[in-house]
Amino acid sequence: MNFIENIRLAFSSIMANKMRSLLTMLGIIIGIAAVVAISAIGNGGKYQIQQSMEQFGTNRLMVYMNWEKQNEITSRDYINERDIEAIKRVEGIEAMTPLFEQWTSIRAENRSIDIVLVGANSDSQIITNVEMLQGRFINQRDIDNYSNHIVISEKEARELFGTVEAIGKNVTLNTNRGSIDFNVVGITTYEENLFSGMMNSGRAQVYIPISTIMRVYNQSLYYGVNLKVTNREDMEIVGQQVVRLLERLHNNENMYTVFNLEEMIQTVNNVTATITSVLGFIAGIALLVGGIGIMNIMLVSVSERIREIGIKKAIGAPKAAILAQFLIESSILSLIGGIIGIIIGFLLGTVASMALNMPPLISIREVVIATILAMLIGIVFGVYPANRAAKLDPIEALRYE
Amino acid sequence: MIDIKEINKIYKTGNIEVHALKDINLQIQEGEFVAITGPSGSGKSTFMNIIGCLDRATSGIYILDDAMIDDLSDNELASIRNEKIGFVFQSFNLLSRTSALKNVELPMMYAGVPRKERKERAMEALRRVGLEDRVDHKPNELSGGQKQRVAVARALVNKPAIILADEPTGNLDSKSTQEVMDLFKSLNEEGATILIVTHEQEIAEQTKRMITFKDGEIIVDKELKREGNI
Known part of the structure; x- marks a missing residue:
């Protein structure tokens, strides 16, 4: 089973349950948006402090x-x-x-x-x-x-x-x-x-x-x-x-x-670091919850498709193919969530930075990290459901109504 | 082609042991058209699952097309199913959200057939079962007989050593039943080895050899003369 075929399959399965997929992604969206927004504001603030410091002397x-x-x-x-x-x-x-x-x-x-x-x-x-x-x-x-x-x-x-x-x-x-x-x-x-x-x-x-x-x-x-x-x-x-x-x-x-000024900046930096880590912690919890949401929905998806899995196994799908199918689906689910999160986070960061009169700074690095993070969550939390699907007995699965 | 020696299958549920198959010996040659009959609980489905490499025997030897099946891992069994066996099920078992063409392509995906060849061969198989004008239809847009013909196309597309059909006409009306049986007959005439599990006598009688199971044992194994030809 090739990779592109699996991606197409994953998309059609996600699109077949739009509302459910969106709700599943919500945790990831919130988590990633928070991560991106926090780092945008944080970077902007840091940049501004540095600029000010250079201007101050x-x-x-x-x-x-x-x-x-x-x-x-x-x-x-x-x-x-x-x-x-x-x-x-x-x-x-x-x-x-x-x-x-x-x-x-x-x-x-x-x-x-x-x-x-x-x-x-x-x-x-x-x-x-x-x-x-x-x-x-x-x-x-x-x-x-x-x-x-x-x-x-x-x-x-x-x-x-x-x-x-x-x-x-x-x-x-x-x-x-x-x-x-x-x-x-x-x-x-x-x-x-x-x-x-x-x-x-x-x-x-x-x-x-x-x-x-x-x-x-x-x-x-x-x-x-x-x-x-x-x-x-x-x-x-x-x-x-x-x-x-x-x-x-x-x-x-x-x-x-x-x-x-150095001392003052140090103090400001310490406060900023504390705020950032608290917000980061909250974002982390959102991502964890998002991951569990993905795992949950993937388990539902697996049990909805037990028969399909049975058919595929009967006609010769190896374990790895079934595993890949569900892993790809969960990663794409969280990747889409991640991309939506990045967009929302970017908008949030821009608005918040504008309100704080700072330049919003989102580097490619943060976007890449957020994307990888989202995919990783999809993979990590997809392993259990995917493995469950891969281990299904074909006879049982075919008999399943 | 198929060589089965002293096959036993024992199910354990708690302390209760069910001896589903008892010392089965059987040979099936290439090009045979076999019906397996028997009342429910006779062991014919269990036998079918073992021949289909979906299940393993508790003891005994099963050789399919020179391969010792008993020694193989799950993944090796999967690839045997993919290459050597074509399944046709009572409830069709097509992927519901997928077109007839994609359904037929599926076994070739796992076999790693390139995209273009896959499509050509799937088209050819669908043409063989007379559904060349239904390739883009999804299963819910097809009649029962058409669905089963898609399933037959899927079963034969990888040129398997044997086509296994488990009550293939169980969900069909008499007209579709005859269509599907005629299809099997003509495939057999072209050289395909076909094994049909059925409890219907009229179906079994259309094959060339009838094997009857009862209580986990073969009680009848007889050659049939098909009216008309041969």
């Missing part, structure tokens, strides 16, 4: 004022130029920018948008992975000259000028001491990510020289520092060292805190 640490102690913080505790020079000498630091940001707005051509104004030095680009679309970033000359140069993102450029071709144009910065004109020297790329919303309420970051921002706001003290650490493994130690150094210099305690 790899190996990036922030050491800043511990705002939980807001009421105890005095001007003595803020970070000054002497601290900056001291931190520069801490081992393992690749780049550093003092932290001074201001939430404000810029306007041009009668349009105004809210932004986060960031004081930058030449290290800022390295630390925060700023990607230039056009022009250049803030450099040391800008800092030395207290120049009124500004780097905006493509988002602001489009919103203010209707085009990204904004190099050389002027924008007006609104400060508490009136308006100051800045000249656009660079355009950065803009990408929405998990953390931009969280950290800046969706405002884009706009860069001017750190020296200029301090002068504009008449400040000499910083909230903290942005650091890039040379080796990922040293991040925690370097963070602690900087905190201890600051505490020693200011003779205080618990006034500084470290923000380490």
Whole structure:
């Protein structure tokens, strides 16, 4: 009995009992759909976290004022130029920018948008992975000259000028001491990510020289520092060292805190992993139930066809042929279930990812695994019924009414 | 062709033993047309099952077409049934959702005959039984006599050593009965070895040799003269 013949036979048997076949497949459909949807959402989330991390800046640490102690913080505790020079000498630091940001707005051509104004030095680009679309970033000359140069993102450029071709144009910065004109020297790329919303309420970051921002706001003290650490493994130690150094210099305690994105991502990943394994467990149970459903229906199918099996055995079907017939039928049953499950899982994953504002990611690998899984279930749970059919005594089977 | 020596069949059900066949000796030559008769419970069905390689004797020797049947495994028996035996059953035993042509093709599928040859041979067999215009009909679209002719076509398609028919006319009206019997007769004239199990005397009398079973033993084994020819 050849293989294609068996497949045709299996299809006609499945189609002869459409409703029953569909109900049988339900467990497999739910299980596979869950597996596919979970991995789509999981992959999307992972991808997004990674993207965000790259945008935030790899190996990036922030050491800043511990705002939980807001009421105890005095001007003595803020970070000054002497601290900056001291931190520069801490081992393992690749780049550093003092932290001074201001939430404000810029306007041009009668349009105004809210932004986060960031004081930058030449290290800022390295630390925060700023990607230039056009022009250049803030450099040391800008800092030395207290120049009124500004780097905006493509988002602001489009919103203010209707085009990204904004190099050389002027924008007006609104400060508490009136308006100051800045000249656009660079355009950065803009990408929405998990953390931009969280950290800046969706405002884009706009860069001017750190020296200029301090002068504009008449400040000499910083909230903290942005650091890039040379080796990922040293991040925690370097963070602690900087905190201890600051505490020693200011003779205080618990006034500084470290923000380490890696740690946060680790926490997020742990939570995600837990959720994924719980959902995966549920999907596994659905698949198990689905498999038992297949086994059950195959047993029904065998007992409905005892006579047919008897005829086939009488005219010379070997055990293997009967076994193959029912195994192929159960695998095709669960394979169809699996394919339906993959489609539903894909749709579910897409909808859920869209709701969570993440890209849905389904790799060929997952689809292949899900398909193989479905077939495997069909085979594993088909073995018992198929074996029962193969072992039937032809005389008994022929006599069966 | 068929050589049976000292065959016994004993069924055990709990403590009760039923001696269904007792020391049966029998030879059937190629080209014979044999009827096996006897009342129900006489052992003729058991005998038929053993000859058909569906069942094994408890003791004794059965040689079919030079093959020692007693030593064979289940799968070997299956292939003997496939190659050397063509079955015709009282209740037709066709696959109900399958066309006449596919039903006739079935034994060749297990024999591994290529698709194209399978179809040609099945067509030829159906033509032989006079059903060339019914090849695509399913069993429920055929009359009893037509169904049995499909079954005969299926039985002869693998060119078996022997065709075994178990009450082949039991479910047929008299007209269809005669059609099927005429078919068997002409197949026999072409050289086929045919063995019919029946309890109807008129059927048995149309064959060339009548073997009668009673209580697990052969009580009559006689040559018949068929009216008309030979």
